[in-house]
Amino acid sequence: MPKAKASKRPLKAPPTSSRRSPCPVSCALDLFGDRWTLLVIRDLMLGRSRFKDFVSSPEGIPTNILSDRLERLLEADIIRQIPASDGGKRMAYELTEKGDSLRPVMKSIRDWGLAWEPGTKAILQQS
Template identity: 40%
Template sequence: MKRRDYGQYCGLARAMELVGERWALLVIRDLAAQPQRYTDLLNGLPGIPTNVLSTRLKELEQAGLVERRIAPAPQRSVQYALTPVGQDLEPAILSLGRWGASQLDEPKPGDVVTPGSVTLSLRAVFDPVAAAGLNASWEIRSPDMVLHAAVTDGQLDAGVGPLPGKPDLVITFDPDGLASYRALIQAAKCGLVELDGPRTLLDTFLSVFPLPKTNPAATKTPAAPKANAKVSH
């Protein structure tokens, strides 16, 4: 497939030429969470055809955004990881994620939530002002995923998998539906989580990782036309 060329000397146009193809930003999102094998990416991006994933990885490698690495022992498998140039995309991805979260309606049948997407949600909503001077760590567990978030002197480290070492608070929840970040916060606010550690750190978690405001227009159900209304075509 020939890549887009917008023919404009513009930074945004160049960015779209490099990462504007379908699935490209979601590949980068998952690699921002952690380096992954090809099969990990395939499993974490339900619906992506194998040939499309291979093409996107090749394009992102050629652009200098993604590189191949050999995983440490005992795996010794090939992993894909973001280069420093690719890592520079994270602030833009987080900003897009925050904006997109404000446009989310209720989940549709077939929607999925991946550990990588929840990890990036944690990074996107993190409030550095509320976390100023804070030192605390959390491990979030659901039936399908384990994540961690640690704040050291106000700086966040959030990733997929358990926290190295003992977390200050373990939050376990079993959502009735998708294990999204929004579902986690709603469950925490309603007391539908199990805690292993000081409850005060749950309140800290809620203040440091606030839910983004939702655009009312995104969740507004269109009014049905009146029975006698004239419908234009």
């Protein structure tokens, strides 16, 4: 397996008490191993960027859970807030370099679902 590229910034490790173990799989699951977080990341990869965009996804994420997941992703430096493109006072979100590096992972999950889960279909074919 190729090594991950070194980050341009030092990694901020979460407090040891919030990690179940130093295992990289466990640590990654601590960030996005719940029912909703990867769907928010998927939506960002599909070009959605506003709170209302995430709420309107077909899975129907509750607004309180969405707020929590966005905050966690911000704290983990997976997403960042940016001014909305329409000039409104509400903020939008975009993936950071760290978040965008999940693209091949998301593609693999999508491809696995298409191959093994009957009746699934991809909204858009990501590259």
